[in-house]
Amino acid sequence: MFRVVHFEISANDPEKMVAFYKNVFGWDIKKWDGPQAYWMVTTGKDGDGINGGIFQPGEIFNGTVNTIEVPDIDEYCEKVTSNGGQIVVEKMVIQSVGYMAYCKDIEGTIFGICQFDSNVG
Secondary structure, X not given: XXXXXXXXXXXXXXXXXXXXXXXXXXXXXXXXXXXXXXXXXXXXXXXXXXXEEEEOOOOOOOOEEEEEEOOOHHHHHHHHHHOOOEEEEEEEEXXXXXXXXXXXXXXXOEEEEEEEOXXXX
16 A cells, blocks of 8 residues: 655745744744745654645646655556546656656546655756
C-alpha cells in the first residue's frame, strides 16, 4: 500500500495563508528556494503526520491536493490512465526531491504522485 506523504493548500494570498496556519497551528513555514512561489510547511517532528506546502492556484487546480508516494512514477501514471483517470500535469523533476505528476481520479479529484530520488536535478 502507498501512503499520502505530502499535502498542498492553494492560496490566492499565500503570505496571508502562511500567517494564518502559523498563528492557528504553530506550523513552521518557510519560503522554498525554488523556481516558483511555494512555501514548505512542517507540521511536526519527523514521523508525526505529514508535511506539505502552500502555493498560488493556477489554471489547473486549487483547493487542497494530497500527494501519494509511488516506487515508479512512470508505472503509476500508466496505472492512473489505464484505470480511467487522467494525467493533468505530466511528470516533472523537482530538484533534489525526485519526480512529481498531478492526476485526476475517475470523479475529477486532483491528486499528486511522487517518486522520491534525491539525486535528480
